Amino acid sequence: MAVSREQIAQRIAQELKDGYYVNLGIGIPTLVANYIPEGIEVMLQSENGLLGMGEFPTEENVDADLINAGKQTVTMAKGASLFSSAESFAMIRGGHVDLTVLGAFEVDVSGNIASWMIPGKLIKGMGGAMDLVAGAENIVVTMMHADKKGNSKILDACTLPLTGAQCIKKVVTDLAVLEIKDGAFHLLERAPGVSVEEIIEKTAGKLILPDVVPVMKL
Amino acid sequence: MAGLNKVVTSYQEALAGLTDGMTLMVGGFGLCGIPENLITTMRDIGVTDLTCISNNAGVDDFGLGLLLQKNQIKKIYASYVGENALFEKQMLSGELEVVLTPQGTLAEKIRAGGAGIPAFFTATGYGTPIAEGKETREIDGRHYILEPSLTADFALIKAWKADTMGNLVYRNTAMNFNPMMATAGKITVVEVEEIVEAGELDPHHIHTPGIYVNRVIKGTFEKRIEQRTVKAR
Numbered sequence: 001m002a003v004s005r006e007q008i009a010q011r012i013a014q015e016l017k018d019g020y021y022v023n024l025g026i027g028i029p030t031l032v033a034n035y036i037p038e039g040i041e042v043m044l045q046s047e048n049g050l051l052g053m054g055e056f057p058t059e060e061n062v063d064a065d066l067i068n069a070g071k072q073t074v075t076m077a078k079g080a081s082l083f084s085s086a087e088s089f090a091m092i093r094g095g096h097v098d099l100t101v102l103g104a105f106e107v108d109v110s111g112n113i114a115s116w117m118i119p120g121k122l123i124k125g126m127g128g129a130m131d132l133v134a135g136a137e138n139i140v141v142t143m144m145h146a147d148k149k150g151n152s153k154i155l156d157a158c159t160l161p162l163t164g165a166q167c168i169k170k171v172v173t174d175l176a177v178l179e180i181k182d183g184a185f186h187l188l189e190r191a192p193g194v195s196v197e198e199i200i201e202k203t204a205g206k207l208i209l210p211d212v213v214p215v216m217k218l
Numbered sequence: 219m220a221g222l223n224k225v226v227t228s229y230q231e232a233l234a235g236l237t238d239g240m241t242l243m244v245g246g247f248g249l250c251g252i253p254e255n256l257i258t259t260m261r262d263i264g265v266t267d268l269t270c271i272s273n274n275a276g277v278d279d280f281g282l283g284l285l286l287q288k289n290q291i292k293k294i295y296a297s298y299v300g301e302n303a304l305f306e307k308q309m310l311s312g313e314l315e316v317v318l319t320p321q322g323t324l325a326e327k328i329r330a331g332g333a334g335i336p337a338f339f340t341a342t343g344y345g346t347p348i349a350e351g352k353e354t355r356e357i358d359g360r361h362y363i364l365e366p367s368l369t370a371d372f373a374l375i376k377a378w379k380a381d382t383m384g385n386l387v388y389r390n391t392a393m394n395f396n397p398m399m400a401t402a403g404k405i406t407v408v409e410v411e412e413i414v415e416a417g418e419l420d421p422h423h424i425h426t427p428g429i430y431v432n433r434v435i436k437g438t439f440e441k442r443i444e445q446r447t448v449k450a451r
Contacts, residue, residue: 046391047321047322048247048248048250048391048394049247049391049393049394050390050391055449056447056448056449057447057448057449058448058449059448062443062446062448063390064250064441064442064443065250065251065378065389065390065391065392065441066390066391067247067248067250067391067443067444067445068391070445071247071248071249071250071444071445072445072446072447073443073445073446073447073448074447076390082388082390082391082393083393084325084393084394084395084396084397084398085247085273085321085322085324085325085394085395085398086325086326086328086329086397086398088322088325089321089322089323089325089326092322093322093326093340093341093342112345117347122306123309123318124298124299124300125296125297125298125299125300125318126297126298126318126320126321126348127297127298127320127321128297128320128321128322129320130320130322130323130342130343130346130348131320131321131322131323131342134340134341134342134343134344135322135341135342161346161347162345162346162347163346164344164345164346165344165345165346166345
């Protein structure tokens with residue numbers, strides 16, 4: 001059984017460390033905020049100009065002037081700060097954010113990521129994704145391992161226009177946790193109930209298997 | 219206007235001199251911190267052939283979407299335009315030229331424009347379609363692309379409070395692109411929720427010094443919310 005969106009988020013939350021400043025993208029990455037491990041302190045950065053994003057507001061605390069990068073109404077956590085978009089991307093481009101989590105359409109063995117544009121389909125724009133992948137040292141990509149027809153999105157070379165080149169080192173999918181190094185995907189963990197054979201079948205890019213493949217702990 | 223008093227009392231006066239074919243910066247992120255009334259005034263004046271620099275393009279019936287409805291925009295620089303059906307239609311038909319720009323690069327292009335820096339190198343977009351046709355350079359083993367800065371004939375921005383001299387304070391995440399845009403317009407027009415006398419704002423707390431601001435007008439705001447999200451009780 002592939003894991004759910006919530007479980008992917010739960011697994012990614014294990015990458016959070018005490019004292020981290022973290023940027024969570026839209027979609028599954030946003031869910032990571034629900035699984036921050038007990039006993040650690042992290043600050044969430046929202047690229048529209050907020051460091052210290054809190055939970056969603058109650059109806060009476062909704063404030064049109066306080067939103068996250070997904071344009072959802074939010075609150076501020078204790079110790080939050082506010083700043084301009086230029087300052088926000090100085091944090092990102094300058095490598096000050098400890099962990100960035102974002103979604104993708106495709107990744108490949110060189111660490112390339114495609115996440116913003118499907119030629120012939122509607123182009124909505126890259127938002128802050130190109131800045132995030134270029135600026136962050138520590139990026140976790142979250143995505144489905146294959147599309148609905150079973151076509152792999154874990155490739156030898158991305159087919160779609162890139163968001164960033166040679167910048168991705170870790171991928172968490174509904175089937176597996178993969179590390180990208182030396183021109184290959186290295187299988188680190190498999191989802192509960194998912195066989196190594198299924199991962200091999202749904203991974204188009206070069207895949208290196210360890211002797212023992214641990215199961216994702218959720 | 220007398221001396222350093224920047225306050226104007228009508229929206230017509232606030233946008234005096236804004237004519238067809240001009241380049242405008244328009245503040246805001248989504249619908250948060252947009253100069254709502256300056257946009258509706260532009261719609262009412264009917265200026266056309268505008269080039270707009272703005273992170274987003276509003277929604278169909280609010281924000282810059284109002285100008286799209288009347289085909290007043292010919293070209294737009296933006297990072298994300300997902301929430302606007304009219305925009306899609308005009309982009310696909312070729313009526314509207316769109317320059318998609320990474321959000322941080324867009325912010326920095328505007329910051330640089332206002333700070334007198336003509337261009338800068340950034341790793342953002344290297345190896346992607348954004349880099350096509352741009353000068354590249356390798357610095358200390360990393361690849362960068364050269365991004366020219368942006369300035370505009372008018373910067374139209376929204377702040378929370380101003381004093382009569384144009385010193386500005388923004389509120390929460392309604393700051394976003396507004397402070398950089400304030401610095402990059404030949405004429406910067408600000409609409410605010412409250413205007414106080416010079417000296418009433420604590421100088422420690424001023425986000426945008428009045429030197430960047432030409433005109434200040436007090437407005438009333440709808441502040442529409444795109445994704446009202448509340449927690450379950």
